[in-house]
Amino acid sequence: MSLELALLSTHAPSFLHEDQVPDFQQSILKAFHRQREKIEQLKPHVLVIISSHFLTNWNHYVNAAPRHQGFLTAREHPDTIANIPYDYPGDQELANELAAAGKEVGLPAVAFNESTYIWDYGTLIPVRYFIPNGDIPVIDISCNMSASLEETYRFGQQIGKVLRASKKRTVFASSGALSHHLTRGRANMPSLLEKAGDDKFIELLVEGKYDAAWAMLPQYSVAADVESGGRHVAVLLGVLGLEEFKASFLGYAQSSGSGNPHLVFESK
Numbered sequence: 001m002s003l004e005l006a007l008l009s010t011h012a013p014s015f016l017h018e019d020q021v022p023d024f025q026q027s028i029l030k031a032f033h034r035q036r037e038k039i040e041q042l043k044p045h046v047l048v049i050i051s052s053h054f055l056t057n058w059n060h061y062v063n064a065a066p067r068h069q070g071f072l073t074a075r076e077h078p079d080t081i082a083n084i085p086y087d088y089p090g091d092q093e094l095a096n097e098l099a100a101a102g103k104e105v106g107l108p109a110v111a112f113n114e115s116t117y118i119w120d121y122g123t124l125i126p127v128r129y130f131i132p133n134g135d136i137p138v139i140d141i142s143c144n145m146s147a148s149l150e151e152t153y154r155f156g157q158q159i160g161k162v163l164r165a166s167k168k169r170t171v172f173a174s175s176g177a178l179s180h181h182l183t184r185g186r187a188n189m190p191s192l193l194e195k196a197g198d199d200k201f202i203e204l205l206v207e208g209k210y211d212a213a214w215a216m217l218p219q220y221s222v223a224a225d226v227e228s229g230g231r232h233v234a235v236l237l238g239v240l241g242l243e244e245f246k247a248s249f250l251g252y253a254q255s256s257g258s259g260n261p262h263l264v265f266e267s268k
């Protein structure tokens with residue numbers, strides 16, 4: 001198999017510049033670097049990432065551009081995330097395979113190759129940490145907001161199937177927060193109920209109880225307003241399958257009322 005590693009990551013704007021990360025988020029900064037070290041050790045041929053800020057209406061989009069290049073000014077924070085250059089290779093062949101695998105099971109999965117497309121910051125912030133030298137191809141995937149969690153999980157299963165069958169060493173990353181009732185004030189914690197949900201969900205992942213995590217997700221994603229309605233997590237669970245991976249918890253911090261965990265899932 002060549003799906004070697006999966007990551008759950010976050011992307012609070014404060015992580016754009018390391019020297020601006022506040023004290024209460026230092027555990028995540030360390031987690032980003034642990035995740036980068038894992039990638040460096042593995043030397044993968046490609047990183048596939050789904051972002052909870054790449055939100056699309058009807059289709060599951062897979063970015064098949066041979067090169068991702070541009071300057072990101074984030075719609076959500078045009079003053080703080082402004083004109084950030086990026087340049088990473090893509091993997092057109094694998095991206096096309098991922099979309100085809102979705103179509104194979106009747107899902108509206110679409111590969112696109114559009115040089116004017118600009119990444120979202122949910123993609124860019126983790127990728128800047130994971131691939132600091134810009135030397136590993138990236139494929140970014142959307143969260144399709146008209147897809148149910150079940151459909152999204154199914155797409156994740158198809159992605160996992162393609163990555164396992166690939167001759168390339170692959171890493172899958174999911175970028176998004178868990179609880180996500182945003183409030184003004186970067187240091188604000190999630191509510192006690194939301195934090196309890198985050199803790200339980202993380203515990204299930206660390207214990208390898210992916211079936212229980214999947215059973216919890218529909219109710220939890222509504223109660224805690226999980227980012228992207230829980231779709232970035234549903235895809236991750238679909239990719240992981242049931243038993244092949246051992247999860248390690250790397251860190252958690254709040255950001256404007258959201259709960260931000262980092263985990264690595266290593267093949268057993």
Ligand SMILES: [Fe+2]
Nearest residue numbers: 052122177227
């Ligand atoms: Fe976000």
